Amino acid sequence: MLVLWPGQSTLEPSTALFAAYAVEAGMLVHRAARKGLITFRLAVPFYGLAVLPLLTVLPMGCLFWWRQADVSFWSFLFI
16 A cells, blocks of 8 residues: 555654644643643633644644655555
């Protein structure tokens, strides 16, 4: 499969890494809210509107755009 999509070897570990960053950031925000440093009313939108897009959507979108000829999200999953 890597013959058809050579950039896939870059995409897979990067996806896992950015997902791990987002999970750790979510845990940090949750812990801060539980300790009373911020309120959950502030923490949830902060994570959803700032942390998640910056740590997952933006890097992965850039990677997909940069390697668009070398990766295929759907073909790689379903073939």
